[in-house]
Each structure stands twice: as C-alpha cells, then as structure tokens.
Amino acid sequence: MIDNRILYIFSTILFLIGIFGAITNKNLIKILVSISVVETASNIFLVSIGYIKNSKPPILDANMGKISVSNLNISDPLPHALVLTAIVIGVGTTAVGIGLCIRLFQYYRTLNINRMGDKDEL
Amino acid sequence: MNYNTTVLLIIIPILSSFLVYMPVGLIKKSFKIIFLATILFNLLFSLKIFSVVLKYGNLITIIGNYHPPFGINLVSSFFSILFLIALYIVFLISAIIFIFKNDTKNNQQKISSVLLLYLASFSEIILTGDLFNLFVFFEIFSISNIIIISLKNEKFSLKGSIKYLLISSIGSALLLFAIGYIYAILGTLNLAEIALNFEKISFFSKCFIIFFLMGSILSELEVFPFNLWISDSYAGAKNFVNILLSGISCVVSLYIFIRMFFTIFNYPSISLYSYNFPLDIKLLLLTFFSLSIIVNQLVALTSKNIKRILAFSSAATISTILFALTSGTKSGFSSAILLIISTIISKPLLFLSSHQITKGKMEKNLDSFKNGINRKRYFSILFIVSAIFFTGFPLTPAFFGKLMLFYTYASKLNYYTYFIIVIIFSITVEFFYYFRMIHKLFIKDETERENKNIKNNLSISYFVSGLTMISILIIFFIFPNIYEKVITKMSEEIFNQKEYIQTILKLGEK
C-alpha cells in the first residue's frame, strides 16, 4: 500500500517535471511556474518523511485526550514546521520574480528570453 | 560574559533594519546614523568575541534555552569569527560609499534596510550550527543579492538579477530536498550530529546528498555550468554592489563549501566507494573546476566590457580556490586561504578604481581606460597596485597561494598532477589581460577632446575607502608573518573535525 518509498518516487517525478519545465521553457513566467512546481514537490517530499501509517495528526485535542510517552501515535511534527517555512519562502521568491518580470516587460515588450538579447553583449 | 549574547550580531542589524524602514519623521532624518552605527557595533562586538575566542576556544551560543541536538545553536570559532571581521570591514567600506553617494535618494531608506538584512544573514550563515537554519538565512542572502543587483533598474541589471533568481531558487530547492533526505535518514538537523553519523549512511544515499548539496552551493559559486548569471549581474550593477558581490557573496558561499565538505562530510577521508560502482569524487571535482577555470578565463580574455572582465576573472579565482580545496590536504587549504585573503582585499579595490577611471565615459569598454594615468592619477595607481596584488606578483599573498598550490599537487606525483597545466594556463592568461588593461592606462587618447571644464572632483568616500584598503594591502605586504600564524591555526581547526563536534555535543570525554 502507500508507504514512504512510493511517496518519495512520486515527489521525485514531480520534481523532475518541474526541472524539465525550467530548462526547456522560454517564457519567464512559465519558468517561474515550473520552479513553483519544483518547490511543491520538495514540500511533498518533506511532509512524506514525517508520514507514519495509522497515526494521528500532531495536535492534542479532546478526542486524542493525552500524549503518552510509551505509546506515541502521532506523525512527525518537525517536517511540518519546516514545510511551513518553505511555503512562505516560496511566496517571497515568486513575488520578487513577478516584479522583475513586469519591469523587464516594460523594456522589451516580451517575456521570451530568446528575444531579450542585445547586440552589445560580451 | 554571557556567551549567549553572540546572537546580538544577528539581532541588532535586524532590529535596526525594522527601525530604518519605519516612515516616521524623526527616524527618516537620522536613519543614516542608525545604519552606520549598527555596522560599527557589529565590527566592535565581533572583535570582542574574537578576543574571548582566543582566550577560551570555541564558543557555543544556545537559542531558546534548548541545548544543541534539540535547539538551534551558533558556533563561534577562530575561523568563523576571523572571516566575519574581514567581511565586516569590506561591508563597512561599501556602506560608506552607498551612504554618501546620494544617487538613490528616494529609495535610500529601503535599500539601507535591505543592506542591514544582508549583513544579518551572512553573519548567521557563518555562525550557524543547524542545517535548516542555514537554508533559511541563505534564502535571505540570495533574495537580498537579487534586490541589490537590480537596483540600477536597467536592462542589464534586471536580466542579471532574474538569472540569479532562477538559478538560486533551483539551487535552494535542491538544498531543501537534500535536507529532507538527511533528516529522513539521520533524524536530526544539527550539523555536529550529522558530522558524527555521516559515515554510517549507505553509499548511494551519500552520493545523492553530496551531489544535491554541491548543486546548490556551486550555483552560488559561479562554477562553469552555473556561471551564466554573472555576465549581466556584475556589468549591470552599481559600484558598491560590485564590491559586495565580489568581496562578500562569493566568500560566504566559499565558507559554506568549506564547512560542508571539511567539517560535515570530513572530505579528506570520505570513502565514496562501493564494489559495483567505483566513484573517484576527487577526480570528478577536479575536472569540474579546471573546466570552469578555463572557460572563465577565456571569456574574460575575449570580453570588452571592463566590469565583465573583472567579474569573470573573479569567477576564475573562485574556481582556483575550489581547485586548491579539492586536494584535501593542509597545504592545499592554506593556499586556498591565501587566495581568499587576496580576493577579499584586492577585488573590491579593482572594481572601485576601475569604476572611477571609466567615470564620465559613455561606454565602459577597454578604450575608456586610455590616458587614465593623467585623468585620474590616484585611482590609476590604485588599480595598478591592486592588479599587481591580485595576479600574484612575488611576495604578495596571491603569489604564496599559487606557490603552495603547485607544491600541493606536485609534491606527490600521481595523475592529479596533470591538472597543474590548467593553473599554468590560467596564470598566463590572467597576466595577459591585466597587463593589457594597465597598458591602456598609459596610452594617450587622441579622440579625447580638450575640455578642462569638467572638474576632477575626488569624492571623499571613495578616497577614504581606497586609502583604507591600500593600507591593509601594504600591511600584509610588509608583515607576511601575520597570516602565517593565522593560517596554521585555521587549518588546525578545519582539519580537526572532532573538536567541532566536541564543542557542541560534549561526547562524554574530557
């Protein structure tokens, strides 16, 4: 059934799809979209390393009652904390990237990186 | 002294960056004072910590009252604090240039806030003892790099900064993946504990981790397949940004490389060997770096734009340093440290003086250097001196560094020795294009019109910063035994992985 290896392979496939898009696309916004796909894939991988089968979410509530040391039945909370950070970082980079795209569009009237060449390069 | 106060090196810049950003009347007038006072505080406080480290050895700073394997910690050792002091001096110089230049008037408050966060982020990267914390602050570091590259708001700078953004965000995704992998296997994020248990990881997982971390770090280090971003970013950026990029950003990435490979992976004795898949990681890295040296030097040779030449030669130097580090021996390490010292001091000076010489010319190509010795005498002399130091004339740090590099690879003959040809090639090419530039300074420019109306106003900030740097250079020139002692102590620290672990985890001995 679903185990950590399947989740790992799944996130690897998503990761490589994103990298493929970042390499082959010519449009700047689409490259940013591909990088967002890469970030989502690494987030899924990070959560999957904390996934324990038949466990409960790491939140103490009335249903759960208690957290006992001898019988700890919750999924790993540390990767969740890391992913929270990673998601917010992704938004920050995206915002800066979109700002740069808008500025570049003002100069070149296109977002295709092949048409952004200037004659006086090198 | 409470050792936990080391965290002030990071928190005070952050607090004052929030203060500087506030659009309130009183602060708006005095933000320059807050900005400079913070940098001075950091410099003085790091000197204070340095004196403590010299007395008692490595210091560990605990955050949140939780001891290291559980909480985040900062480690201040001889190596890291000395690095920080050197970087703070470079930062102070470029900050003085930025503050007194007044050509970014409407955004100056925001930019100084960004610069303070830049300061905080690299201090944290150098001091930290936790892998994920390194990732977060590395992200701040690269975003602030992106912002300061794009400040000029021209085609080149925007293109450079978006290239940097794309490459660094792919790099950070790789780093995140590797962090997750390490946590999944070892169950910890503390660098000392990872170093303790790294040998136990299985062969392919180890390869995986090393390749992913390398991919993320080398993209910042301007190594060949990832060096696309420098061609535009250096050429399009402002002068103080060039100083920051060449004097700080590369050096911080180099620091991460050294920490990762020497302290965490224990590179000199790393055993990447399996019976069905032999992998010589040393050969792989050497091929990579020598390719990078050749490509960077050739691009520098063929470029016309002055800033681009300097950028690619800086990238080639970084690759040379990596080449020296790859040997994994003490002599290789000391040669790398010597080259780093010469880069930190002379590279910013080269950018500063070349910017001043070409000032007022429309095109910043080689011809704008003509007759420089008569137009801008002071800066031409600065340029010549720093070029001499950078290319490695006898009795300069770079000279000793390159000598040590030869010694490292030639003292024991094996098939790694052939790679010295690359270094010889690189030194020759470097001499050639630097002397071409110096030669241009003495050529009379016939097309230049005689107009003496343009005042040769020497801005004080440039003058002072140039003077500071050149006095540091001359001190190093006169007293070479200063760095001899420092380098022995540094290499002792770096090759003693066990002491680093001992500082943090105690290990039950002593």
Add this chain to the structure above:
Amino acid sequence: MIFYIFLIIFILSILSAIISITVKDILFSVLSLGFLSLLASILFLLMNAPDVAITEAAVGAALTTVIYLFGIRRTEREDK
C-alpha cells in the same frame, strides 16, 4: 479505499504539473499550478499534516495564484 484516493491524487497532480509547464496559454498554466497546490494540500491532509494543509491552501493555492494573475495582467497572456 485510502489507497485509491492517493492514486487519484497522484495521477491528477502529475497531469496538472505537465499541463502547467507545457500549455501555451500562461493563464491556464497558472490556474493548473493553483490546482496542483490544492491537490498537494489535500495530500498533506491525508498525510496527517493539517497545519501544512491550511497554510498551503491559503498561501500556496490562493495567494501565489493571485500574484501570478497580477503578473499576467501587467504583462502578456500568450507564450509566443
């Protein structure tokens, strides 16, 4: 049962990732990126991470898409 839910999410998210990197209309690619984020947030919920799921839905799926949409509005929509 839960296996099939996982499987459907896997297939859908790989499809939406492929669409978002190949399609010529950038608006469509951004929307399918948002859909991918939504699927990821369901996946996080299934993996017992409700905190991450809420954050991904609010920040990743909603806000990132809004920022991208503004970006498209200020530039161009077609990938020529």
Add this chain to the structure above:
Amino acid sequence: MKETDFNVGKFFAFLFLFIIFIFMLFPLFEQGNGLKIEKEIKDLRNRVSFAYSTKSVTDITKTLKESGDYSKYREIYNQERNDIRFKESANLENGSANIVTSIVLDYRGFDTLGELIVLFISIIGLTIILSNLNFVPFNPPTFLQKTGVLFLTPFIMLTSIYISLHGHLTPGGGFPAGSIIATLSLFLMIGYKFSYKLKFLNFIESTSGFLVFFLALLGLFITGSFLGNYLPTGIVGKLFSSYLILILYSLVSIKVGAELSVAIKTLYDGENNDR
C-alpha cells in the same frame, strides 16, 4: 530548421532528467550496509522530534548533562515520563497543544524569525523594483462583485481572527491568518475601491516586526538565552495558555497581513499611485 533544434534540446533535457531519475531511485533499492530511507517509519524514537512531541526536552537535557554526552539522547527516550493530558497538565516547558506550533515558535523559533525576514525583504524588494511605475487602473467593480464582497467580508474577517488566536490549539496560525487578511484587503480594493495608504501599512509591518524581535530579545536578558520563554505556560489546551506563543503569533499574523497587503496593493495600483 529552428523548430527541429528546439525539439532536439527538449529530447536531450528529457534524457538527462531520466538518467537523474534512475539515479534518484538507486538509494531505495541498494543492497548493502548503511543507513538509508526506510520503507516505513514505525516510531519517532530515532528522531529529535520525539522529545518535542512529548515536551520533555528540558528533562532529557538534564539527564544528558549529568552523563556529559549529548549525542546519546535516543537511549534515554524509553525512560518513564508523565503523560500530557488535555486541559489537565500544567506548567510544562511549553504550553501549546498544537505540537507543530510549539516547534515553529519555541523549539525552532529562530527559523520562523528568519522566515519573517524572508517575507519582509522580498516585499521591500518588490516595492523597490516596481518603484516609479504607473499602472493603468483596472475596470470599476460590477454589481455582482460588490455584493459578493459585501457578503463574504465578515466571514473572512472572523476566520482570520479565529485562526490567528487559536494557533496554539488548532491547525493554522499566523501565516495563514496573515494571508487571509491580505485576501480581505484585496476584496476591499476590488469591491469598494477602498484603499490604504502604503505608508500606514509600512508603519504597521515594521512596528509589529520590531515588536516580535524585541519580545524575543527580552528572553536574552530575562532567561539568559535568546527566545527563552519568560511568561507562564498555563494549562495545555486552554485559549489563554502559553502566553508568549499567543502574543507572538498574533503579532506575526498582523505583520504578514500588512506585508502581503503591501504586495497586493503594489501589484494592483502601482507603487506611485498612493491614493
């Protein structure tokens, strides 16, 4: 001619990535010694987070300090410790019922402070990059948009307040609450043509950010370590418990909300169009 070159590039990229994919599968199926990714995680007992989830870091470090070896914490995980009971246990080292929140703001709080700075610096970057740029204004809102916004606004406001205040009890917390506040400000901008001054938002974000770091710094002077907890933790599961986390998370939500509103306003109106 150009079209074929393009496809060749794509083909080689695909081949390259396929090789990397095979390489990434190797660690899963390799034979031999050494630690590798497990097929299934049974327990948290070989990870750091076991101590976080049972809120026993202080206990464990006390034992470790006596033995003088901090690397062998896994061996004493099995010791008897008190259970943590909902709405009963009091005065623990950390009073948050949501363990993810306790990691985010207490055990690894420094990461979260870094994350706040990432958001701060990227929004500053956005405003610097887009400065002196005038956008064409969008069309005025239609009737449908206005009524929709009128209907949704109070619910969104309530949700964001609930999420930010209950960050230590239920899933959620400062970051999602902040982004919901930003969505609210977008709605207000679209529906009502209502707009804030950018300077006002900047003031709010820098003040709340300053306060977060200042409150964390107070720990250095009171408890002797940065981010140390100097307020009472209370009973686990009550709304007014773990006061430091409560205060920090509400400040974080205000800061994030103001910041993301700045981003949305900058992209909507342009940095110069301060009405």
